[in-house]
Amino acid sequence: MKLLELFSRYSNERKSKLAFKQWRDKQGVVCKKCQGKSHYWKKDKWQYECKSCGFRTTLRSGTVMESSNLPYQYWMLAMGLLTATKKSFSALEIQRQLGHKRYEPIWAMLHKIRVSMGRRDDKYKLDGCMEIDEGYFEGHKEESTEPSYRQPMYSAYGNKGKRQVKVLVMIESEPVKKELTSKHKPKRKAGYLKMKVIEKLRKDNVNYEVKKHIEKTAKAITDGGRCYSDLEALIAQHEVVICKDKTLVPKVLPWVHIAISNAKKICLGVHHSINRKYMQNYLNEYCYKFNRRYFGDKLFDRLMVASVEAPWYAFRYDCG
Numbered sequence: 001m002k003l004l005e006l007f008s009r010y011s012n013e014r015k016s017k018l019a020f021k022q023w024r025d026k027q028g029v030v031c032k033k034c035q036g037k038s039h040y041w042k043k044d045k046w047q048y049e050c051k052s053c054g055f056r057t058t059l060r061s062g063t064v065m066e067s068s069n070l071p072y073q074y075w076m077l078a079m080g081l082l083t084a085t086k087k088s089f090s091a092l093e094i095q096r097q098l099g100h101k102r103y104e105p106i107w108a109m110l111h112k113i114r115v116s117m118g119r120r121d122d123k124y125k126l127d128g129c130m131e132i133d134e135g136y137f138e139g140h141k142e143e144s145t146e147p148s149y150r151q152p153m154y155s156a157y158g159n160k161g162k163r164q165v166k167v168l169v170m171i172e173s174e175p176v177k178k179e180l181t182s183k184h185k186p187k188r189k190a191g192y193l194k195m196k197v198i199e200k201l202r203k204d205n206v207n208y209e210v211k212k213h214i215e216k217t218a219k220a221i222t223d224g225g226r227c228y229s230d231l232e233a234l235i236a237q238h239e240v241v242i243c244k245d246k247t248l249v250p251k252v253l254p255w256v257h258i259a260i261s262n263a264k265k266i267c268l269g270v271h272h273s274i275n276r277k278y279m280q281n282y283l284n285e286y287c288y289k290f291n292r293r294y295f296g297d298k299l300f301d302r303l304m305v306a307s308v309e310a311p312w313y314a315f316r317y318d319c320g
Contacts, residue, residue: 012073023307039051111281134169222239
């Protein structure tokens with residue numbers, strides 16, 4: 001959605017509230033008490049009343065806005081800004097644009113939106129040919145509990161106290177015919193993408209993510225890492241490519257490295273630092289917009305559907 005259309009459609013609180021109700025009505029309301037789907041609309045209370053048990057559900061309840069006191073207009077504008085560009089916005093910038101006094105509610109709002117993006121993508125599994133590899137993202141400075149004599153002097157980034165966040169990257173990557181390629185483009189076509197933060201790069205962690213996010217009929221290409229040695233038992237075909245010349249790795253696994261590089265640039269270009277605890281939420285936003293890169297103006301509408309269908313209990317754990 002273009003910015004002019006966004007600010008015109010949600011220029012005040014009433015317009016935003018009515019628009020959100022329309023999305024809620026389209027997706028339907030489920031009673032938390034009896035799971036009933038038929039409701040009356042109490043206009044004087046702005047609540048839904050279950051026809052079976054009489055239990056009332058507020059307009060925000062069961063959605064991304066549950067337990068939030070921020071205006072509906074804030075939510076609409078925030079979702080519009082996040083989907084209006086391939087990049088992202090920091091919570092401080094959104095706070096400045098909305099003119100809100102406190103930072104914490106805006107920060108929590110953006111993370112709830114990112115959680116709903118991740119929950120939506122988790123409904124689908126990857127299939128077909130794909131590339132799997134790991135990436136290392138720069139995390140937030142954290143004080144180590146280890147004694148000083150056991151702490152490394154410098155990390156891989158050259159800064160003392162920095163932590164690397166390990167991320168498993170899985171992306172659908174179908175081969176393309178030679179006559180359709182050029183020397184400046186990869187010889188594979190990218191499909192859907194998933195990025196998952198893992199504690200340690202071990203077999204059990206990788207196997208868990210592969211079982212959860214990849215179909216058994218898939219075919220995967222990986223490097224010779226030991227953590228991928230058990231993939232043959234989880235998917236239809238596993239091809240291992242070992243490159244003695246490290247400069248050839250991006251040609252064998254092109255889209256994995258492109259996705260990692262672009263995600264790193266966006267994170268470092270928008271945010272000063274990212275805590276490991278919330279790294280997954282930022283990756284959710286990147287993957288959500290990458291997977292819907294051809295949606296155009298419909299991207300905002302799809303995010304509204306994901307926000308309305310979001311489970312009420314999801315945000316209490318994923319946002320701290």
